[in-house]
Amino acid sequence: MTTKAYGAHAADKPLQSIDIERRAPGPQDVQIDIAYCGVCHSDLHTARSEWGGTLYPCVPGHEIVGHVSAVGSEVSGFKVGDTVGVGCLVGSCQHCAACDEGLEQYCENGFVGTYNGPTADAPGHTLGGYSQCIVVDKKFVLKIRHSESQLAAVAPLLCAGITTYSPLRHWKVGPGSKVGVVGIGGLGHMGVKLAHAMGAHVVAFTTSDNKRRAALDLGADEVVVSRNADEMKAHANSFDFILNTVAASHSLDAFTSLLKRDGTMVLVGVPEHPHPSPSVANLIFKRRNIAGSLIGGIAETQEMLDFCADKGIVSDIEMIPAQKIDEAYDRMVKGDVKYRFVIDNASLAK
Ligand SMILES: [Zn+2]
Numbered sequence: 001m002t003t004k005a006y007g008a009h010a011a012d013k014p015l016q017s018i019d020i021e022r023r024a025p026g027p028q029d030v031q032i033d034i035a036y037c038g039v040c041h042s043d044l045h046t047a048r049s050e051w052g053g054t055l056y057p058c059v060p061g062h063e064i065v066g067h068v069s070a071v072g073s074e075v076s077g078f079k080v081g082d083t084v085g086v087g088c089l090v091g092s093c094q095h096c097a098a099c100d101e102g103l104e105q106y107c108e109n110g111f112v113g114t115y116n117g118p119t120a121d122a123p124g125h126t127l128g129g130y131s132q133c134i135v136v137d138k139k140f141v142l143k144i145r146h147s148e149s150q151l152a153a154v155a156p157l158l159c160a161g162i163t164t165y166s167p168l169r170h171w172k173v174g175p176g177s178k179v180g181v182v183g184i185g186g187l188g189h190m191g192v193k194l195a196h197a198m199g200a201h202v203v204a205f206t207t208s209d210n211k212r213r214a215a216l217d218l219g220a221d222e223v224v225v226s227r228n229a230d231e232m233k234a235h236a237n238s239f240d241f242i243l244n245t246v247a248a249s250h251s252l253d254a255f256t257s258l259l260k261r262d263g264t265m266v267l268v269g270v271p272e273h274p275h276p277s278p279s280v281a282n283l284i285f286k287r288r289n290i291a292g293s294l295i296g297g298i299a300e301t302q303e304m305l306d307f308c309a310d311k312g313i314v315s316d317i318e319m320i321p322a323q324k325i326d327e328a329y330d331r332m333v334k335g336d337v338k339y340r341f342v343i344d345n346a347s348l349a350k
């Protein structure tokens, strides 16, 4: 089936309207009419091949929400009209130790990304959510219980939401935890909302004083301007957990020294250039940890969506037509978005 999409033909070309083919649903497949797709930094890095290895044409988008328009003959649990989502994964081997534990994102044989991943479908790599329609194995389709009016703002939960939810859960953040969130952007604003909803005392770290009010509005209990040494010092040795969402290269020591004994700082942003090597003494003397975390598995993504539906949590978004995507990328690079762009996929028909 031919469907309209927005994609790039080369790293130095703007995204444009293109026609792509979707496979007819196989027995285990769910076909989805996409209503909205969030715009993630990974989309921009991939479309512009900033990480290398991008296959063209490239259709980004892995924060997908929409409605089921057809199901395969062996699909139960989804029916036409259901509101569903697709995140960063559309396949994994299903038989390694990671997959057995429901941690498909750590599949030892390599997960299949929603775009730029290997597939038998034309053109040989997966094409993402900047499109009218997608066909996905039912194991990688999520149920959405938010109201229809919230749907656009649900889209970013599929990447930004699960990327922050998974480490908060893994390190058992809850009532009594003191949690720091570094960087209040697409990921960080979700980290603040989720940690707050889990009952933690949340401290938002930002580089600019004028983001203070906005961070409090998101649910932060306190805001620290990380450039202010006195403000930082006041929180030394006090955090159970710090969620660091900043992708730009920066000194980690300023934050590890804020951790309690046995505290952990988890990194979820991938810097273009490595962070300066952290002070080992800073870790040894208080048995502190620096860790990393990648999105979340399918079961945990469903748990996150249900948690957000129960708590009324959505992302703060700015809706755009597909035709404005390059402009949106440029604004994202400057940090000029509160806090996530979401494409109205109805605009693809124009
Ligand atoms: Zn993403």
Ligand SMILES: [Zn+2]
Pocket: 092, 093, 094, 095, 096, 097, 098, 099, 106, 107, 108, 109, 110
């Ligand atoms: Zn696997």
